[in-house]
Amino acid sequence: MSTASNTARANILGRLKAAPGRPGPDLPPWTPPTYADKLARFRQMAEANHAEIHDVTASNWPQRLATLLNNRGLRNLMIAPGTPRGDALVQAAAQGVPLPPLVPYDQSVEALKDALVHQVDAGLTGTRGAIAETGTLILWPTAQEPRLLSLLPPLHIAVLEEDTLHDTLAAAVRDQGWAAAGMPTNALLISGPSKTSDIEQTLAYGVHGPKELIILLVKKGE
Amino acid sequence: MTAATPPTVTAPAKPDTVYFFGTCLVDMLYPEAGLAGMDLLRHAGVRVIFPEGQSCCGQPARNSGYMEEARAVARAQLDAFPGDIPIVVPSGSCAGMMKTHYPHLFEGDPDQPRAIAFAARVHELTAFLVNVLGVTLEDKGAPVTVTWHPSCHSLREMGVVEEPKALLRQLANVTLVENKRERECCGFGGTFAVRQAAVSTAMVSDKLASVRETGAGTLLSGDCGCLMNIGGHAEKVGDGTRCRHIAEFLMERCHGG
Amino acid sequence: MAADGGHHPEHAPRFAERAPDALNNPQLRRNFRRAMDGLMAKRAAQFPDPAYWAELRARGAAVKARALAKLPDLLERLETNLTANGVQVHWAETTEEANAIVLGILQQAGARTVIKGKSMVSEEMHLNAHLERHGITAVESDLGEYIIQLAGETPSHIVMPCIHKNKAEISDLFAEKIPDQPRTDDVDELTAAARRVLRERFANADAGISGVNFAVAETGTLVLIENEGNGRLSTTLPPLHIAVTGIEKVVEFLDDVPPLLALLTRSATGQPITTYVNMISGPRKAGEKDGPTAVHLVLLDAGRSRVYQDVELADTLRCIRCAACMNHCPVYTRVGGHTYNAIYPGPIGKILTPQLQGLDAAGDQPHASTLCNACAEVCPVKIPIPDLLVRLRREAVRPTETPATHLPVVKDGGAERSWKESLVWAGWRLVYTRPLLYRMVTRALAWGGNWVPASAPLMRDWTKARARPRFKPRTLHDLARERGYLNEVPK
Numbered sequence: 001m002s003t004a005s006n007t008a009r010a011n012i013l014g015r016l017k018a019a020p021g022r023p024g025p026d027l028p029p030w031t032p033p034t035y036a037d038k039l040a041r042f043r044q045m046a047e048a049n050h051a052e053i054h055d056v057t058a059s060n061w062p063q064r065l066a067t068l069l070n071n072r073g074l075r076n077l078m079i080a081p082g083t084p085r086g087d088a089l090v091q092a093a094a095q096g097v098p099l100p101p102l103v104p105y106d107q108s109v110e111a112l113k114d115a116l117v118h119q120v121d122a123g124l125t126g127t128r129g130a131i132a133e134t135g136t137l138i139l140w141p142t143a144q145e146p147r148l149l150s151l152l153p154p155l156h157i158a159v160l161e162e163d164t165l166h167d168t169l170a171a172a173v174r175d176q177g178w179a180a181a182g183m184p185t186n187a188l189l190i191s192g193p194s195k196t197s198d199i200e201q202t203l204a205y206g207v208h209g210p211k212e213l214i215i216l217l218v219k220k221g222e
Numbered sequence: 223m224t225a226a227t228p229p230t231v232t233a234p235a236k237p238d239t240v241y242f243f244g245t246c247l248v249d250m251l252y253p254e255a256g257l258a259g260m261d262l263l264r265h266a267g268v269r270v271i272f273p274e275g276q277s278c279c280g281q282p283a284r285n286s287g288y289m290e291e292a293r294a295v296a297r298a299q300l301d302a303f304p305g306d307i308p309i310v311v312p313s314g315s316c317a318g319m320m321k322t323h324y325p326h327l328f329e330g331d332p333d334q335p336r337a338i339a340f341a342a343r344v345h346e347l348t349a350f351l352v353n354v355l356g357v358t359l360e361d362k363g364a365p366v367t368v369t370w371h372p373s374c375h376s377l378r379e380m381g382v383v384e385e386p387k388a389l390l391r392q393l394a395n396v397t398l399v400e401n402k403r404e405r406e407c408c409g410f411g412g413t414f415a416v417r418q419a420a421v422s423t424a425m426v427s428d429k430l431a432s433v434r435e436t437g438a439g440t441l442l443s444g445d446c447g448c449l450m451n452i453g454g455h456a457e458k459v460g461d462g463t464r465c466r467h468i469a470e471f472l473m474e475r476c477h478g479g
Numbered sequence: 480m481a482a483d484g485g486h487h488p489e490h491a492p493r494f495a496e497r498a499p500d501a502l503n504n505p506q507l508r509r510n511f512r513r514a515m516d517g518l519m520a521k522r523a524a525q526f527p528d529p530a531y532w533a534e535l536r537a538r539g540a541a542v543k544a545r546a547l548a549k550l551p552d553l554l555e556r557l558e559t560n561l562t563a564n565g566v567q568v569h570w571a572e573t574t575e576e577a578n579a580i581v582l583g584i585l586q587q588a589g590a591r592t593v594i595k596g597k598s599m600v601s602e603e604m605h606l607n608a609h610l611e612r613h614g615i616t617a618v619e620s621d622l623g624e625y626i627i628q629l630a631g632e633t634p635s636h637i638v639m640p641c642i643h644k645n646k647a648e649i650s651d652l653f654a655e656k657i658p659d660q661p662r663t664d665d666v667d668e669l670t671a672a673a674r675r676v677l678r679e680r681f682a683n684a685d686a687g688i689s690g691v692n693f694a695v696a697e698t699g700t701l702v703l704i705e706n707e708g709n710g711r712l713s714t715t716l717p718p719l720h721i722a723v724t725g726i727e728k729v730v731e732f733l734d735d736v737p738p739l740l741a742l743l744t745r746s747a748t749g750q751p752i753t754t755y756v757n758m759i760s761g762p763r764k765a766g767e768k769d770g771p772t773a774v775h776l777v778l779l780d781a782g783r784s785r786v787y788q789d790v791e792l793a794d795t796l797r798c799i800r801c802a803a804c805m806n807h808c809p810v811y812t813r814v815g816g817h818t819y820n821a822i823y824p825g826p827i828g829k830i831l832t833p834q835l836q837g838l839d840a841a842g843d844q845p846h847a848s849t850l851c852n853a854c855a856e857v858c859p860v861k862i863p864i865p866d867l868l869v870r871l872r873r874e875a876v877r878p879t880e881t882p883a884t885h886l887p888v889v890k891d892g893g894a895e896r897s898w899k900e901s902l903v904w905a906g907w908r909l910v911y912t913r914p915l916l917y918r919m920v921t922r923a924l925a926w927g928g929n930w931v932p933a934s935a936p937l938m939r940d941w942t943k944a945r946a947r948p949r950f951k952p953r954t955l956h957d958l959a960r961e962r963g964y965l966n967e968v969p970k
Contacts, residue, residue, distance in 0.1 A: 009570035016551035024548030030538035109769035170737035189756035194708035198623035204670040209708025253955040272959040287872030374851035411849025423944040454945030
């Protein structure tokens, strides 16, 4: 921090501390909503957010994904090697599941930028759970599963386990212990594909990020 | 939304005596509306006192930033309405000034406790007729279609939403058509109408257009500031909409004026 | 208004003088009316249960009020935790200082092009122009901001910056400014054109600049919300990220974010949540494959610590910039954002601008309101905007002092004072506090008030659009006595 910034810091904090004290109110009670059927709420809201949901199982999802991608005629799929989902797809492809060519996000963005910005058709990530109230996915990108995987490709596919649903963001923050665990470099809430309504309040999808979001919902015990 | 919440009716005991605060605008420009308000209360079986010492709630000065002047005039009203008798006001705006702003206006002033007690006694006329007196009205007039204009302060400071409409719906021959833009300000705003004349004109012109869309030939309101603005604009542009205070309308239909 | 807030109110056209331009533009009026009607309906649909709205809003207001009560402490904790996370924190007292800090960081990194996420604080700084003067190109990437940057305009709304423009105007603009772009009235095609241009800008930018919606002291986290993904791109793809924010954006705990977020998106655009909520707690760590390698936060004061001195006016700092107040404002709806000639238009601007820039520059703004309370009714953090408008009207004629500094509470306090107006109110007070005098004056008006010439001050402005009010021959005082109403409770 520069000298000027240090002076500014001292002056700003000095003024704030010299101001008359004021009592901070106690927080009044607030009961965020809960849902008897979290999955139904999630489905309804995620679809309202323009996400496409496909019910899959722990064993059949690579095959289902292959069908979805081939029906769309996609040229390739970027995956995160070293993550359970990424490795499962590599294995499935080796076993003959007709997936499009898999592109690993295995180098830094500087090396992969051109492919990421111009060539990759789809990116696949896992999720850290989801929020029923708003139909929202929780993603905590990692060293293995980088941030841009869910952003630059025109199609984002997210794998969500059905037993990781939370009623609300408040519940997720509390139950997953975000503050205590320490926040990752980047944590994301994603509710549908990229969109804008800046032109005459008309909705248009894919303005900068993905045009489409597909959620593969892995059903329990199947 | 808070305004959609029905006002909490605590069913206060029906008083035998009330004060009437006429407001300065009614006093000089719409005295017949004030008199009708007093007559309605009298017909409902309460004794009405009109203290001669009353003048203005002080809102014009307060809204212009002249707090000392506003406080002086407000204090004169504290003096003019002694005791613990309810104070009924034929204006949501003046009632709002006294009920929601007097306590703050007298902050740090020895009279603040008096201002707080005064504020608690203030009632808007239609809300008082419905919630406290529980009046029943019998319509003796010819069929007519009307629309309602709530003032911003009756809606958002006094929480008076349904009461005036409930009164109108008691009248068998009166058809109430709601204005889709009822909750939008008419553009009066006291000195706003002259300080920001162009914007105010655009607002009142839109308001009149929305009134015309209802097809009602009569616009009723509980606030003479709005009536002076909307009615004045209607007259200026040659629109035939009749703009009247609800008290006058009710008196005329139920008790022959 | 002048960025330096100098003493020249007579040169800056006042609100009332600027308004007719907008009022006489039917296309602009239609654009705003349509947009505001849509936004109001969408917001209302998000709060169907009044009891839940009241509970959520009480929580949101208290969260912000509590954060403000601890503001200096929370800023220090924010700085400590961000620094521990590897974010470099800078402090700026003025927008000039903030510009110098941002420029310095960019120059040190050798940056030539910058991609920007939407940030009202950067508008407050006039950052793009500053960078341009020093040879750095800053490209706005939010679609609305991109459109107005192409048009060489300023935002007319704090959430929807190009809300004043319709599709045809945007189509013409794109055809003129974007090579090989045909005219089209298809919004998807217009959006795709912007995506095509901006994607290259993202890929080649040396740095990204963004604002901040909430800065969480507890974890050292910057929370940014958006729908387009441009905010995520600006803060992820370039090797350097600089966030700029006002000091009032800090909240204490991560738990404080959910209620504020729920209020913000629902109030702003009627969405239960935005497409992206982007929580940044540091630069790229060893082993991570993307994200900027350096993250900076510039904390800007620019008058906020002065607003903080007055406990009542400090409620202004609770604002979470949702724009619900302007969406519901009957004045804003008719004149649009540019009439305010300020960074922050609408009701929140009418209380914020005079406090940040002073009453010389913006003392007329608090009067551009009917005090209809529509703004206060929808404010998700319960800022009593109409009361603060009245407070500022007072500071403009009868300034109060801050006890600690003996400075006027608001810069240029007393700027709107005039002896004529003071005299009018003194006379009013005299008459309205003396019952006998009052009755004499009202009776005189009843007798002669209707002869006041239409050319008299006030009457002239009133009668341009309205019939003159008519004094009645007998006042209510007269009628009440005649009808036998008692003057006092019988003893």
